[in-house]
Amino acid sequence: MERILCLAMGYCFGLCQTGYFYGKMHQMDIRNYGSGNSGSTNVLRVMGVKAGLIVFIGDCSKMILACLVTRYLFRAQPDLVYLYLLYTGFGVILGHNFPFFMGFKGGKGIAASAGLLAATDWRVMLVCLAVFAGVVAATRYVSLGSILVMVIFMFWMLFFGYRGDYGLRAGVLPEFSAVALVIGGMGIWRHRSNIKRLLSGTENKIGAKKKE
Numbered sequence: 001m002e003r004i005l006c007l008a009m010g011y012c013f014g015l016c017q018t019g020y021f022y023g024k025m026h027q028m029d030i031r032n033y034g035s036g037n038s039g040s041t042n043v044l045r046v047m048g049v050k051a052g053l054i055v056f057i058g059d060c061s062k063m064i065l066a067c068l069v070t071r072y073l074f075r076a077q078p079d080l081v082y083l084y085l086l087y088t089g090f091g092v093i094l095g096h097n098f099p100f101f102m103g104f105k106g107g108k109g110i111a112a113s114a115g116l117l118a119a120t121d122w123r124v125m126l127v128c129l130a131v132f133a134g135v136v137a138a139t140r141y142v143s144l145g146s147i148l149v150m151v152i153f154m155f156w157m158l159f160f161g162y163r164g165d166y167g168l169r170a171g172v173l174p175e176f177s178a179v180a181l182v183i184g185g186m187g188i189w190r191h192r193s194n195i196k197r198l199l200s201g202t203e204n205k206i207g208a209k210k211k212e
Contacts, residue, residue, distance in 0.1 A: 006087035013066035014095020018058030039107025063115025082166035086179040089116035108190040124156045140205035143194035154184035
């Protein structure tokens with residue numbers, strides 16, 4: 001029941017579609033422009049840096065808030081709270097990626113995943129931030145930086161989890177690992193079209209005119 005509660009609560013938080021609502025404030029449906037999703041990267045391309053930053057912070061913040069609620073609700077279960085944080089995070093990402101009131105057409109979950117990193121482990125967050133910034137600065141491919149961040153997230157969640165940093169019960173470590181892999185896999189899967197374009201050399205670079 002705790003896992004279901006975390007997923008359901010997370011999904012409700014994820015429904016706060018910052019990009020969609022921001023676009024509507026400016027008389028536009030962001031899904032009709034650019035890549036067609038409502039995430040911060042598409043908002044950045046279509047509406048500019050300020051809009052992209054606002055949407056990124058909004059999507060990141062809804063994850064952090066959901067995780068803070070989870071920490072409070074399960075503060076008496078320190079040996080399970082990190083597992084519940086992952087369930088909550090997965091729920092937020094599902095709500096962000098597949099909002100029912102938008103025909104299940106949302107974003108790709110990277111800004112929300114950044115919020116999960118911030119809410120769970122600052123060490124992983126700093127490593128991911130450095131890799132993302134370095135990759136995007138060197139290649140100007142936001143998608144490549146996002147994919148590598150998800151790979152690092154999976155690796156370090158497993159590493160710190162099995163090392164005992166999260167104080168998890170031994171019996172839930174396989175479950176914790178499975179949820180972490182699903183979250184990371186979801187982020188990579190949502191970039192499958194970007195991966196194809198990266199391999200073919202047709203992926204759009206940040207700051208460049210979008211290719212048809």
